[in-house]
Amino acid sequence: MILAVDVGGTKLAAARVSPEGAIVETRRAATPQDADAETLWRALREVIGPLSDGVAGVGVGCGGPMEWPSGVVSPLNIPGWRGFPLRARLSGLFPGVPVRVHNDAICLAVAEHWRGAGRGVADMLGMVVSTGVGGGLVLGGRLVDGGTGNAGHIGHVVVDPDGGPPCGCGGHGCLEAVARGPALTAWALGRGWTPGDPAAQGDYQEERAVTARTLAADARAGDEVAVAAMSRAGRALGIAIASATHLCDLDLVTIGGGLSQAGEPLFGPLEEALREHARMAFARRLRVVPASLGQDAGLIGAAALILASDTY
Amino acid sequence: MILAVDVGGTKLAAARVSPEGAIVETRRAATPQDADAETLWRALREVIGPLSDGVAGVGVGCGGPMEWPSGVVSPLNIPGWRGFPLRARLSGLFPGVPVRVHNDAICLAVAEHWRGAGRGVADMLGMVVSTGVGGGLVLGGRLVDGGTGNAGHIGHVVVDPDGGPPCGCGGHGCLEAVARGPALTAWALGRGWTPGDPAAQGDYQEERAVTARTLAADARAGDEVAVAAMSRAGRALGIAIASATHLCDLDLVTIGGGLSQAGEPLFGPLEEALREHARMAFARRLRVVPASLGQDAGLIGAAALILASDTY
Structure with a gap:
């Protein structure tokens, strides 16, 4: 068995995964908010503790x-961990087995x-495409890490160099500045959007809130501002x-995260802007599809870091 | 010995290269213009003929x-070759030895x-950066081919999606549409630039013509339109x-071609726009430098396809 771990700003998740890649048992907990480093570490230990018997590797x-591959992490959404030696701590818990830590967006890819x-x-x-916009690159059938483990950061590809909005990175006109969920909803709210009738939104509590999911549902229902907001994000x-496909000669782009079901x-x-700009013959084969894995995707990717380490 | 070949729209070049990568002998000829496929092939055979003894591989x-890796080529600037089976023809001349054909921009990289x-x-x-804008990617110490041998096509990364000029690819706002030599000189001519005093331009005949090199020299001499043209290309x-560096997490970009010595x-x-937009911490280490190899670069890259085929 190996242990897969997914550390996010709102949720800590872990799973026992079989050598064949099947998730055998999963545990989840809320990420403690405003917690210090050791409180966060204790919370993570409580999640993984019951899954720890006979673990042969940790992804x-x-x-x-993060510093990669050393796994010293400073997650934007977990302020209590700044320079936290996550990989070293896990190696302490599981001595003698491989422990690998990678960026969450890369694990999803x-x-x-x-x-x-x-x-x-x-x-x-x-x-x-979620609170942020990230990604991971597989080229020639193998994961591309980049020099510092950051390859795949398509959120900071420039899509509007002159008129584009400021980005959290300090630049402006990045894809993320236009297409991240909060940017989308802020843009729509600023143009008079109010989240639509809750009864029309489906099953999820969060869809009744000011989220990109609600916005997407309103766009599907024909709300004009919501349609314009989705169109702006799609074009970006x-x-x-x-x-990306001109630079990396891709077969496929998968889109996961909150907007993957926006339809x-x-x-x-998105397709219209892509076909307008991806005109080299070799770029025309590219397909863009929604990601197919659900909430366990991060755990599956983490498991692959161990179970398919020759590829990833 | 291996044989390295560089096929361009104006020039055919070939070299015998030692197993250590030293160019031993080089031959060049003008590419026949408006020639049919067999005339072009005869011209290439005349260049490589005297270099053919004991060849153990051809790059x-x-x-x-081109179709890659089959090496069926249709070079934009050689209209007589459309679907020409260059690799197969060379394999016929050199039976039993490896023959590899790749894009010229990739060989330069x-x-x-x-x-x-x-x-x-x-x-x-x-x-x-020359008549076109191209490139090649090395990631994790290995050449990235992409699915069809076209990775590295940075000329068609979009830099001005809304207001950008039309591009030869059929899109608009591509880097190449702004920064290729002929686009630069056309932009400058349209704003009143006339190529400067020939005596001030240096040794090359071509520098007295309407070329990006002349434009660069005039910019260095302070010509206002030339300065603006170079600045526009540099920003793009x-x-x-x-x-590219946000997507691929790069250490280095080298810039070759006619503009590499523009200073x-x-x-x-270029640096100013790069620092304005490459703001993620991991992107700040990137260095951009002129390419260091001269007119033999294409031959050296072609030789590497054989002599260092585990890397390239």
Whole structure:
């Protein structure tokens, strides 16, 4: 058995995974908010403790940034961990077994390539469009880490160099500045959008809140501002993906995260902008599809870091 | 000995290269213009004929597009070759030895990584800024081919999606549409630039013509329109390189081709735009330097396809 761990700003998750890659048992807990480093570590130990018997390897996806491959993490959304030696601590708990830590967006891309929509594809970008916009690159059938483990950061591909909004990175006009969920909802709220009738929104509590999911549902229902917001995000995604496929000669892009189920209001304008800009003959084969794995994707990708370490 | 071949729209070049990578003998000829496929093939045979004794492998860089790795080439600048089976023909001349054909821009990137400014670097983009804008990617110390041998096409990264000029690829706002030599000179001519005093331009005949080299020299001499043209190209390059390094987590970009010696008027605005947009911590280490190899770079890269085929 190996242990897969997914560390996020709102949730800590872990799973026992069989050598064949099947998730045998999963445990989850809320990430303690405003907690110090040791409180966070204790919370993580409580999640993984009952899963620890006979563990032969530990794979971890964690929010960035981090020092890679040493696994000293400083997740943006976990302020209590700044320079926290997550990999070393886990090696202390599981002496003598391999422990690998990688960026969470990379684990999601790895999961889609290993077990999801990208299975068997040689050259793909696995994206996540959520609070942030990130991704991971698989080229020639192997994960590309980049010099510091940060390859795949498509959120900071420039899509609007002159007029684009400021980005959290300090730049402006990045894809993430346009297409991250909070940017989308802020743009729509500023133009008079109010989240639609809760009864029309489906099963999830969060869909009644000011989220990109609600916005996407309202766009599907025809709300004009919501449609415009989704179209703006879709265009930005299409432009960035055109740049990425010209640079990396891709077969496939998968889109996961909160917006992956947004449907036509997002994917229509995305495809249109992509076909407008991805004009080299070799770029035309590119397919863009929603990610196919659900909430366990991060754990599956983390498991692959150990179970398929020759590829990832 | 191996044979290295560089097929371009204006020039055919070939060299005998020692197993250690030293160029022993080089031959060049003008590419026949308006010639049919067999005339072009005879011209190439005349160049390589005297270099053919005891050849143990053939590496070829050729203008794209091409089918890769089969080496069926249709170089944009050689209209007489459309679907020409260059690799198969060379295999016929040199039976039983490996023959590899790759895009010329990729050979230039390979050369810089193998023997030039990128030696020892794990993650780099080797660019060429000339009549077109192209490149090749080395990630994790290995050449990235992409699914169809076209990875590295940074010329079609989008730098100005809304207002950008039309591009030869059919899109608009691509880096190449802004920064290729003919686009630069056309932009400057349209704003009143006339190529400066020939005596001030240096040794090369071509520098007295309407070329990007002349424009760069005039910019260095302070011509206002030339300065603005170089600044515009530099900014476009900086934006595209920012996108590339966020996506691929690079250590180094090398810039070869006619503009590589343009100096401060190009590289100043390039650095400024790069630092404005490459703001993620991991992107700040990126260095951008002129390519260090001269006119033999294409041959050196072609040789590497055989002599260092485990890396390239």
